Amino acid sequence: MPSSDTESLRGVEPVEPSGGLGVAMAATLKRDLTLAARRRSDIMNPLAFFALVITLFPLGISPQPALLATIAPGLLWVAALLATLLSLEALFRADYEDGCLEQLLLAPQPLPALVLGKVCVHWLMTGLPLALMAPLLGLLLALPAESYLVLSLSLALGSVSLSLIGAIGAALTVGLSRGGVLLSLLVLPLNIPVLIFGTGAVQAAIIGDPVGPHLAILGALCCAALMMAPFAIAASLRISING
Amino acid sequence: MWAFIHKFGSPKWFYGISARLLPWCWFLAVALILVGSIWGLAFAPADYQQGDSFRIIYVHVPAAFLAQSIFVSMAVAALVFMVWKIKVADMAAAVMAPLGAAMTFVALFTGSVWGMPTWGTWWIWDARLTSMLILLFLYVGVIALRGAFTSRDSGARAASVLSMVGVINIPVIKYSVDWWYTLHQPATFSIASRPSMPVEMWWPLLLMVLGFYAFFIAITLMRTRNEILRREAGKHWVRELAAGDA
Numbered sequence: 368m369p370s371s372d373t374e375s376l377r378g379v380e381p382v383e384p385s386g387g388l389g390v391a392m393a394a395t396l397k398r399d400l401t402l403a404a405r406r407r408s409d410i411m412n413p414l415a416f417f418a419l420v421i422t423l424f425p426l427g428i429s430p431q432p433a434l435l436a437t438i439a440p441g442l443l444w445v446a447a448l449l450a451t452l453l454s455l456e457a458l459f460r461a462d463y464e465d466g467c468l469e470q471l472l473l474a475p476q477p478l479p480a481l482v483l484g485k486v487c488v489h490w491l492m493t494g495l496p497l498a499l500m501a502p503l504l505g506l507l508l509a510l511p512a513e514s515y516l517v518l519s520l521s522l523a524l525g526s527v528s529l530s531l532i533g534a535i536g537a538a539l540t541v542g543l544s545r546g547g548v549l550l551s552l553l554v555l556p557l558n559i560p561v562l563i564f565g566t567g568a569v570q571a572a573i574i575g576d577p578v579g580p581h582l583a584i585l586g587a588l589c590c591a592a593l594m595m596a597p598f599a600i601a602a603s604l605r606i607s608i609n610g
Numbered sequence: 611m612w613a614f615i616h617k618f619g620s621p622k623w624f625y626g627i628s629a630r631l632l633p634w635c636w637f638l639a640v641a642l643i644l645v646g647s648i649w650g651l652a653f654a655p656a657d658y659q660q661g662d663s664f665r666i667i668y669v670h671v672p673a674a675f676l677a678q679s680i681f682v683s684m685a686v687a688a689l690v691f692m693v694w695k696i697k698v699a700d701m702a703a704a705v706m707a708p709l710g711a712a713m714t715f716v717a718l719f720t721g722s723v724w725g726m727p728t729w730g731t732w733w734i735w736d737a738r739l740t741s742m743l744i745l746l747f748l749y750v751g752v753i754a755l756r757g758a759f760t761s762r763d764s765g766a767r768a769a770s771v772l773s774m775v776g777v778i779n780i781p782v783i784k785y786s787v788d789w790w791y792t793l794h795q796p797a798t799f800s801i802a803s804r805p806s807m808p809v810e811m812w813w814p815l816l817l818m819v820l821g822f823y824a825f826f827i828a829i830t831l832m833r834t835r836n837e838i839l840r841r842e843a844g845k846h847w848v849r850e851l852a853a854g855d856a
Contacts, residue, residue: 535775539768543758552754553772556747557779560786567790588782599775606767 391476395484402461403492409457413450413493414500420446421504432509439508440518440569444562446504447497447522448529452551454493455533458485459541459604468541472608479597482604486534486597494526514572517582521568524585525561531589531596532557538603561588621838622847624698628831635828642821650814657811663727666720668815672822674717677745678780680710680826684752685777688770698834700766701841703773704756705833709826711749718742741787748776762841 403410424442425435462468471481501522502515510518536554540546568581650668657664687703690696721739722732733739752769759765807815842848 535771539755539772540758542764546758549751549754549758552747553751556744556751556783557775559744560779560782563786563790584786591782595778599771603768603771606764606771609764 388476388480391474392480392484395471395481396488399485399488400491403488409454410492410496413454414496416453417446417450417497417500418504420449421507425508436509436511436573439505439510440514440566440573442508443501443505443510443518444522444525444566444569447501447526448555448558448562450497451493451526451529451533452554454489455530455537455554456540456547456550458489458534458537459607463541463607468604469608472605478601478604482534482538482600483593483597486530486600489534490527490530494530495523498522498526510569511573514569517572517578518569521565521578521582521585524582524589525565527589528561528585528592529558531592531600532561535596535599535603538600538607540607541604542607561585564588621698621701621842622845625835625838628835632828632831632835635824635831639821639824639828642817642824646814646817646821650811650818654811654814655808660728663724666724668818670717670720670724671815672819673713673720674742675819676822676826677710677714677717677742679823680706680713681745681748681773681780682777684710685773688773692767692770692774697841698838700770701837702830702834703770704766705837706830707749707753707756707769709829709833711746711753713826714742714746714749718746737788737790740790741784744783744787745780748780752776 421442424438428434428438459468462471472478474481498519501518502510505515505518533550533554536550536557539553540550543549564581564584568578568585571578571581647668651665654665656662684703684706687699687706690699691703718739721742725734726732752772755772756765756769759768839848839851
C-alpha cells in the first residue's frame with residue numbers, strides 16, 4: 368500500500384522536540400558517558416601517558432630525591448597538562464566523522480549548553496582521573512606528603528579550565544585533517560595562567576604557605592572559563608562544520 | 611549609521627579613501643621616525659648608568675607598544691568581521707597578524723640585545739619577557755590557524771574567534787605572569803603620567819612611538835589594498851582599474 372504510506376508521511380507534522388534544555392543536557396551527558404564507558408582505552412591512555420612522562424624525568428635529570436622534590440610540582444602539572452592536551456583531539460573527532468556533531472548543531476536547544484555537557488564528560492574522564500592519580504606519581508618524585516591533597520585539588524580545579532579552553536582549540540581544528548600539532552600551538556599559550564597558579568598552590572603547600580589564594584584564583588579562572596568558553600566552542604564548531 | 615557602515619565595508623570605497631590617506635601616513639611615519647631616531651641616537655644625552663647602550667630604547671619601546679596594540683586592533687577587526695560580516699575588516703586582520711608577530715620579535719630581540727650589557731645575560735625568565743614570548747606564540751597560532759584551512763572564509767572566521775579568545779586572555783596571562791615573577795624594571799614610559807626620564811630623552815621616544823604607530827597604519831593600509839586587489843580580482847571595478855593602468 369504505497370499510496371497510504373506516502374499519505375501518512377505527508378500527514379506527519381514536524382515533531383516538536385519534547386523536553387527542554389535539562390533533558391537535552393542530560394541526554395548529551397548520558398550519551399557521552401556511555402560512549403566513554405565503551406571505549407575504556409581512551410580513558411586509560413592519558414593516565415598511562417601521564418605516568419610515562421613522569422617516569423622519564425628521573426631518568427633524564429637525576430634520581431636524587433632532594434632535586435626531584437623541588438621540581439616535582441612543576442613536572443606533575445606540566446605532564447598533566449600535556450596528557451589533557453593529548454586527549455583533546457578526540458573530543459569532537461568521532462562525532463565529527465559520524466555526523467553526530469551536525470545533529471548537535473541542528474538541535475533546537477542552545478549549542479553552548481550541549482557543548483558544556485560534552486566538556487563536562489571530558490573532564491570526568493581525563494581531568495578527574497589525572498587529579499586522583501597525581502599523588503601516586505608525586506610519591507615517586509619524593510613530593511612531600513603534606514602537599515598531596517593540594518596537588519589533587521589544584522589539578523581537579525585547574526583541569527576544568529584546561530578542558531574548557533582546550534575544547535575551543537579542539538573545536539577550531541576538528542575539521543582539519545592533521546590538527547594535532549596546531550591544536551597544541553593554539554591551546555598551550557592560553558593554558559599558562561592555569562599552570563602558574565596550579566604549581567603555585569602545590570609549592571605553597573610544600574613550604575607551608577596558605578594555599579587558599581592560589582586555589583581561589585584557579586577557581587576564578589574556572590568560573591570565567593565556564594562562563595565564556597562554551598560560546599567560543601559553539602561558534603568554533605559552527606565554523607568547522609560549515610566550512 | 612548603517613549606510614555609513616556598509617559604505618565603509620565596501621572594498622571599492624575603502625580602496626579609494628585609503629589611496630588618499632596613504633601618502634599622509636607614509637609622510638608622517640618617515641618624518642617622525644627620521645627625526646626621532648636622529649634626535650634619540652645622536653643628540654639625546656647618554657644615560658649616566660647605562661651609557662650609550664640605553665639608546666636601544668628608541669626601537670625597543672615603540673616595538674613593544676605596537677606588539678600589544680596590533681593584537682588588540684586585530685581582535686577589534688575580527689569582531690567587526692564576525693558581527694557585521696565586513697570583508698575589509700578581515701583583510702586588515704589578516705595583514706596585521708604577521709606585522710604584529712614581527713614587532714613582537716623585534717621587541718624581544720632588541721630587549722635581549724639590551725639585556726646583555728645591562729643585566730649581563732641575553733635572557734632571563736622575567737615577567738615581561740615571558741609574556742612577550744607568549745604573545746609571540748599567540749600570533750603564531752593565529753597565523754597558523756588561518757593558513758590551515760583550505761577555504762579562505764572558514765580560515766578567516768576561525769582566526770577571528772582565536773584572536774578574540776586571545777585578546778581576552780592577554781590580560782589574564784599578563785597578570786598571572788607578573789605575579790609569578792617580577793624582576794624587570796618598572797615601566798619607563800607612559801603618556802599619561804609625568805616622564806620618569808629626563809625630558810630631553812623622553813621627547814625623541816615620544817616621536818618614535820608616534821612614528822611607529824604611523825608606520826603601522828601606513829603599512830596596514832597598503833597591505834590591505836593589496837589584499838583587496840588579490841581577493842576582488844574577479845570584480846568588475848578591479849578589472850577596469852587594471853585595464854586603465856595598463
